[in-house]
Amino acid sequence: MTDRLLGLFVCLMAIAYGWVGYGYTAGFTDPVGPSFMPMLISVPMFFFSFYLVVRPEPNPAWASGGVLLRQAFSVGALIAYAIALSPVGFLISTAIVLIAGGLISGATPKKSLLLGLIGSPVMYVLFNYLLALPLPKGIFSF
Amino acid sequence: MDTLSALALGFEVALRPENLLIALIGSFLGTVIGALPGIGPVNGIAIMIPVCFALGLDPVSSLIMLCSIYYGCMYGGRIASITLGIPGDEAAVMATLDGFPMAQKGKATVALIISGVGSFFGGTVATIGLTLFAPALASLAIYFGPSEYVALFIMAFLTVGGVATKHPTKTLLAVTFGLALSTIGADSQSGIPRYTFDILKLYDGINYIVVIVGAYAIGEYLSFLEEKDPGAVVRPKMEPLKSSYRNAWNDLQRCWGAILRSSGIGFIIGILPGAGPTLASYLGYVTEKKISDKDGTFGTGDPRGVAAPETADNAAAGGAMVPMLTLGIPGSGGTAIMLAMLMSLNITPGPLLFERQPEIVWGLIAALYISNVMLVVMNIPLVGFFVKMLQVPPSLLMPVVMVFAIVGVYSINNVEIDIFLMIAFGVVGHILRKAKVPIIPIILGLLLGDELENALRRAIAASGGDWTVLFDKPIAVGIYAFTLVAILASIWLQRRGKRMEGAT
Numbered sequence: 181m182t183d184r185l186l187g188l189f190v191c192l193m194a195i196a197y198g199w200v201g202y203g204y205t206a207g208f209t210d211p212v213g214p215s216f217m218p219m220l221i222s223v224p225m226f227f228f229s230f231y232l233v234v235r236p237e238p239n240p241a242w243a244s245g246g247v248l249l250r251q252a253f254s255v256g257a258l259i260a261y262a263i264a265l266s267p268v269g270f271l272i273s274t275a276i277v278l279i280a281g282g283l284i285s286g287a288t289p290k291k292s293l294l295l296g297l298i299g300s301p302v303m304y305v306l307f308n309y310l311l312a313l314p315l316p317k318g319i320f321s322f
Numbered sequence: 323m324d325t326l327s328a329l330a331l332g333f334e335v336a337l338r339p340e341n342l343l344i345a346l347i348g349s350f351l352g353t354v355i356g357a358l359p360g361i362g363p364v365n366g367i368a369i370m371i372p373v374c375f376a377l378g379l380d381p382v383s384s385l386i387m388l389c390s391i392y393y394g395c396m397y398g399g400r401i402a403s404i405t406l407g408i409p410g411d412e413a414a415v416m417a418t419l420d421g422f423p424m425a426q427k428g429k430a431t432v433a434l435i436i437s438g439v440g441s442f443f444g445g446t447v448a449t450i451g452l453t454l455f456a457p458a459l460a461s462l463a464i465y466f467g468p469s470e471y472v473a474l475f476i477m478a479f480l481t482v483g484g485v486a487t488k489h490p491t492k493t494l495l496a497v498t499f500g501l502a503l504s505t506i507g508a509d510s511q512s513g514i515p516r517y518t519f520d521i522l523k524l525y526d527g528i529n530y531i532v533v534i535v536g537a538y539a540i541g542e543y544l545s546f547l548e549e550k551d552p553g554a555v556v557r558p559k560m561e562p563l564k565s566s567y568r569n570a571w572n573d574l575q576r577c578w579g580a581i582l583r584s585s586g587i588g589f590i591i592g593i594l595p596g597a598g599p600t601l602a603s604y605l606g607y608v609t610e611k612k613i614s615d616k617d618g619t620f621g622t623g624d625p626r627g628v629a630a631p632e633t634a635d636n637a638a639a640g641g642a643m644v645p646m647l648t649l650g651i652p653g654s655g656g657t658a659i660m661l662a663m664l665m666s667l668n669i670t671p672g673p674l675l676f677e678r679q680p681e682i683v684w685g686l687i688a689a690l691y692i693s694n695v696m697l698v699v700m701n702i703p704l705v706g707f708f709v710k711m712l713q714v715p716p717s718l719l720m721p722v723v724m725v726f727a728i729v730g731v732y733s734i735n736n737v738e739i740d741i742f743l744m745i746a747f748g749v750v751g752h753i754l755r756k757a758k759v760p761i762i763p764i765i766l767g768l769l770l771g772d773e774l775e776n777a778l779r780r781a782i783a784a785s786g787g788d789w790t791v792l793f794d795k796p797i798a799v800g801i802y803a804f805t806l807v808a809i810l811a812s813i814w815l816q817r818r819g820k821r822m823e824g825a826t
Contacts, residue, residue, distance in 0.1 A: 205514075214516060232495070266738070314733075
């Protein structure tokens with residue numbers, strides 16, 4: 181089923197990709213214009229994905245329940261971290277994302293808390309002083 | 323310039339104090355990263371790319387850094403395969419067959435020393451091969467026109483992973499997906515924006531580094547969360563180092579044949595486009611088993627069964643540098659990522675690189691000799707320290723790696739959309755990996771797509787729209803024929819390998 185769904189999805193993508201690509205034309209006459217490569221790619225892409233729909237392999241074991249929830253939480257935490265990084269600043273947002281990450285990954289609350297409180301300043305020193313990356317200071321910007 | 327004076331120039335570059343220091347740091351960091359649970363060689367260098375950018379190193383130094391990290395990761399990666407029987411990546415699977423039984427018999431340190439010595443020989447033989455073959459191939463490639471390059475790219479795409487992968491359709495699908503990604507952005511010849519959906523940031527195309535770090539770092543994290551007990555820490559038992567030296571020396575006496583043969587096998591497999599360390603370690607092991615396994619000791623902790631695959635996979639990693647440097651075509655996951663780094667630094671590997679910037683090529687080659695020595699000298703006495711890395715709990719390590727990846731990718735261009743793209747590629751990468759669609763062909767397609775398109779369009783435009791120009795050059799035809807042979811050979815080798823495995 182996984183292969184069929186994936187194949188179907190890529191099939192549709194190949195059609196859309198070829199369709200859009202067909203429309204690209206350069207202003208001058210060129211035997212092989214900007215639409216050439218997309219057309220050339222979309223055809224095999226369509227056939228390979230179609231083959232997956234017709235001849236799928238057995239399903240992999242997908243995560244369910246708690247594991248899936250943990251994966252969703254971790255992706256959510258990373259997105260929230262990316263958004264918060266500039267306005268809130270590196271130290272606080274990193275501490276929070278490390279604590280959350282530790283908890284999601286199965287560390288004890290105590291260890292996760294330590295990870296956040298120690299890890300964040302250590303990484304701040306590493307990035308800011310050793311690697312000289314400009315880090316967003318956020319609410320510490322004085 | 324003849325090879326010797328070129329190599330002397332290379333050593334001049336590589337022996338500069340800052341480059342020596344970089345090679346030392348890279349080798350050490352690489353071994354540590356490779357030994358950390360859940361991070362394989364390809365993941366290791368993917369995470370370190372942004373750090374190279376952050377340090378603002380010049381191209382030679384960045385390359386030396388990445389290569390020594392890559393080699394170091396391969397040394398570190400085998401620690402888990404041998405002491406715990408958990409391979410860090412596909413190429414390390416063969417090392418578990420005899421390495422883990424040795425560890426169970428209380429010879430873990432001996433196995434690690436043998437593996438280190440084998441890796442050193444494999445790596446050095448491959449670097450010597452690189453020194454001899456690369457200039458010859460480069461001077462041949464200088465005559466390649468667009469038609470020949472089209473043939474080379476097609477060879478790279480058709481042979482990636484050796485087609486010997488279990489899922490050839492999925493490999494080829496991954497190639498087309500990568501190629502499709504490469505067409506995003508302004509068309510380099512007409513300037514027309516393609517698939518940009520009016521997002522200004524996409525006009526420059528998709529940043530390879532973002533895709534690579536996303537698919538490897540974030541994707542790996544999501545896979546890691548699926549493990550049964552992600553927080554678990556295992557403590558391997560190690561015997562004292564002093565008594566192990568003598569045992570390792572005794573065992574090594576039986577291994578020299580295996581090491582020599584596997585160095586050759588590994589290097590040749592490494593040069594072949596797309597084959598890479600996984601196939602090399604596999605062939606190294608099965609060949610040695612066929613030649614030396616007279617008493618049926620392979621699989622029960624025979625030191626030759628450790629030496630053979632470990633030598634072969636390091637030799638292949640070195641061999642893969644030949645097509646990467648001379649033709650711009652990577653033969654393994656590690657070299658694909660190095661190519662991405664080179665292209666991000668605006669360096670195009672290929673024959674012209676040897677002519678115009680010999681200090682980069684030869685500096686790198688000299689650095690490979692040096693890192694190989696550093697690694698074996700560092701790894702044998704410090705093996706106890708590196709084994710300790712296994713005890714870092716992954717549940718605390720993984721969040722730190724994520725912050726590293728995000729801050730690193732953000733620091734390249736200082737745009738937030740890169741972070742979101744990276745997370746998106748992480749999710750996509752995880753789903754594809756579950757569906758057994760390989761990631762490396764996607765990266766390869768993305769990296770080489772632009773050049774393939776340019777070569778195709780130049781060849782056809784020059785002939786006024788005549789397609790047959792692609793097939794009327796003798797070298798191009800030769801490459802297509804070679805591709806066919808390579809595909810048939812890899813299918814044959816795989817079948818033969820399976821039979822040899824089944825026979826015992």
